[in-house]
Amino acid sequence: MMVDNILEVSNLKKYFKTKQGILHAVDGVSFTLERGKTLGIVGESGCGKSTIGRTVLRLIEPTSGEIRFNGTDINKLNKHQMRSMRPQMQIIFQDPYSSLNPRRTVSQTIREPITLNRMISDRAKLDERVAQLMDMVGLAERFVNSYPHELDGGRRQRIGIARALSVNPEFIVCDEPVSALDVSIQAQILNLLKQLQRKMGLSYIFITHDMSVVNYFSDDIAVMYMGKMVEKAPVEELFSNPVHPYTKALLSAVPIPEYREEKHKRIILRGEVTSPVNLPDECRFAKRCSQACDQCIKKEPPLTEIRPGHFVCCCNI
Amino acid sequence: MDSKDIALEVKNLVVEYVTADGTVHAVNDINLTVKRQSCMGLVGETGAGKTSTALAIMNLIPSPPGIIRRGRIVLNGYETLSMKDTEMDAVRGKEVAMIFQDPMTALNPVLTIGEQIAESILMHEKISKTEALERAKQMLEMVGINGNRANNYPYQLSGGMKQRVVIAIALCCNPNLLIADEPTTALDVTIQAQVLELIDNLRESYKTSMLLITHDLGIVAEMCDEVSVMYAGRIVECGTVKEVFTDTKHPYTEGLFNSLPNINDRNAQLTPITGLVPDPTDLPPGCAFAPRCRYACAECGKRVPKDKWISATHMVACTAYEKPEFLIERNKK
Ligand SMILES: Nc1ncnc2c1ncn2[C@@H]1O[C@H](COP(=O)(O)OP(=O)(O)OP(=O)(O)O)[C@@H](O)[C@H]1O
Ligand SMILES: Nc1ncnc2c1ncn2[C@@H]1O[C@H](COP(=O)(O)OP(=O)(O)OP(=O)(O)O)[C@@H](O)[C@H]1O
Ligand SMILES: [Mg+2]
Ligand SMILES: [Mg+2]
DSSP states (O other), X not given: OOOOEEEEEEEEEEEEEETTEEEEEEEEEEEEEETTOEEEEXXXXXXXXXXXXXXXXXXXXOSEEEEEETTEEGGGOOHHHHHHHGGGEEEEOSOHHHHSOTTSOHHHHHHHHHHHTTSOOXXXXXXXXXXXXXXXXXXXXXXXXXXXXXXXXXXXXXXXXXXXXXXXXXXXXXXSTTTTXXXXXXXXXXXXXXXXXXXXXXXXXXXXXXXXXXXXXXXXXXXXXXXXXXXXXXHHHHHHSOOSHHHHHHHHTSOOOSOOSSOOOOOOOOSOOXXXXXXXXXXXXXXGOTTXXXXXXXXXXXXXXXXXXXXXXXXXX | OXXXXXXXXEEEEEEEEEETTEEEEEEEXXXXXXXXXXXXXXXXXXXXXXXXXXXXXXXXXXXXXXXXXXXXXXXXXXXXXXXXXXXXXXXXXXXXXXXXXXXXXXXXXXSOHHHHHHHHHHHHOOOOHHHHHHHHHHHHHHTTOOGGGTTOOGGGSXXXXXXXXXXXXXXXXXXXXXXXXXXXXXXXXXXXXXXXXXXXXXXXXXXXXXXXXXXXXXXXHHHOSEEEEEETTEEEEEEEHHHHXXXXXXXXHHHHHHHSOOTTOTXXXXXXXXXXXXXXXXXXXXXXXXXXXXXXXXXXXXXXXXXXXXXXXXXXXXXXXXXXXXXXXXXXX
16 A cells, blocks of 8 residues: 655755854755654754744745655745645644744734635634634634634643644644743643544644653654664654664663662763764764774764664664 | 751751742641751642742841741751851851852852852851862863863853752862752753762762752752652651652652653643642641542641651651552552
8 A cells, every 4th residue: 555645855955054054954855744643753942843844834945955844845845835734734842832923813813814814704703713723722712812822832732732623634743842831831732732633633842852752742753963863764663673873872771760769870971962964975973973894983883673663774784 | 866867857857938929838847857968859839838948957048038937957966057157157057058059149240160069168167268179170170061161150151050059159168068050950951960069979988977858859869868758848758768769658748749641641631630739828637638639538627737657767758648548649559
């Protein structure tokens, strides 16, 4: 049977011009997202997660690459064509506060994309739709005329979700949607996003730096390092059988909330991530890698499929 | 316990902030003991009162609007709340030092990192400036930064390095007690692992006691000997890490565990705590957690729960335990 992919990205690049030189924020990344599934993207600050999320929606223009959404290469669409595609692809941000207009009420915020896309014009129907969306995301009706600053982080995130859902999208990029929230509220929002996915068949790209959250939430996981995808696999495979030394270090660094008699031995990476500017032709992780060999500094390793669906970008495999 | 074995004792501490919108009840009558050379974790969600507790221990509550209404703080034998500013200056750094959450606000942007470390050393030791700078370099080496970076300014360092400098400043006078307020929240996990390992090693070689503030129960499991769980300005449960993690008593602590995705079992159900934290200017009467608690009964809303000691180290403040047969779900399995 053919896999039904909602999104197929190949060799996506996004470079930024900076004073120091060309910054390779996303540097030749390829992946697919199956309809109704979640691809988690993890990695440290600055590795290019948000840039991927934004370029696949063409909120920022890719430098090069192909982005096929439902079979159409959206990178080739003109402004007008892109606009009619927009409602199908939405984004939810980390900080609901800065992404919401402080002078708009909950109701105004949620209805804006609907009216912008001329989906409903009748006043009464619009109110009805807003009420329905608020109910869907678990926002009590009494907040309909509240302003963002009057609400807590969890409720603000619910507004962001309702707004994204208002135009009936098929695909949503969730960019760190729970990172700013306390754990008890984080669990509420994660459950909500899962439940909406089941009900509406949504496909998600889920960006986070929290390994236990991504493990819970995703079907596949892509691990990014300095603009490159260094490993990608189904979630169970990645967690039980990580292959790239960076993935191993990342997993081993996660503090586990369980009591143990003996402290567990962890892999401590030396050094820090540097900015992906003026890159030499070598493995980007080589400088911090405990297993680096002569091969690694000769050229960048290609992404190789070591098992069905499990891709790794490392010389030592 | 012998008072020599105690690094810090907080007794009936009450901290309030008097604002135009009302009085914020940030810390409501808490007790806390940190044993010498051990690490106590203080966990709780945003607004629980963790930082206010730490600032009270440092005698640094901003006033106004803050006020320490009541309580005693005994630091290595010294009663600090009654101290004059000059006396307290001598205690800070030498007896107790604090690592603040945001390394950027803790560092002075116009001084080199070497000068900043030297400055703290000079506050407590009568040595020359050159000697202090030399010591500063050694401190940098100790936290894994090359000594010749002493003349770097904060902006020239990455987030992880800045946090190391902050640690170097906190430890340069070899304090008895180190208070670390979310020392790694701003850092990536691999850098967090480096910094936590560093703190652990230094603590061991300097025999420092520690109060570690965090909202991450994983960090508690990894770093602490004991843990206190704070909710709406009260400590609802405390005990050794083993007691609190394997024999959890308070419904709020249970709620925190149930909210966490389990990295070893991705199919485990997430059960969030319903509702929200109460408004600290208008706390509910009785148990502040009762409105969100799945076990709450009428009694819980009427009076503040008493501390119930289950062992010499394990305490729970929950009215439900007045019924001897009461068990939370987590303990029924
Ligand atoms: N508009 C821009 N101009 C120049 N550089 C940029 C721009 N946007 C992003 N970058 C750089 O691109 C790289 C990737 O940034 P991006 O925001 O995608 O990272 P991220 O993985 O989302 O990080 P975080 O976890 O901190 O959100 C970083 O080095 C960043 O500094
Ligand atoms: N200077 C201040 N003025 C008024 N209210 C304050 C002040 N500082 C803290 N508060 C309030 O006191 C309560 C406790 O705050 P505190 O910073 O101690 O919490 P915390 O547990 O450290 O939270 P977080 O996890 O967000 O750091 C909160 O309701 C907070 O808004
Ligand atoms: Mg980002
Ligand atoms: Mg705090």
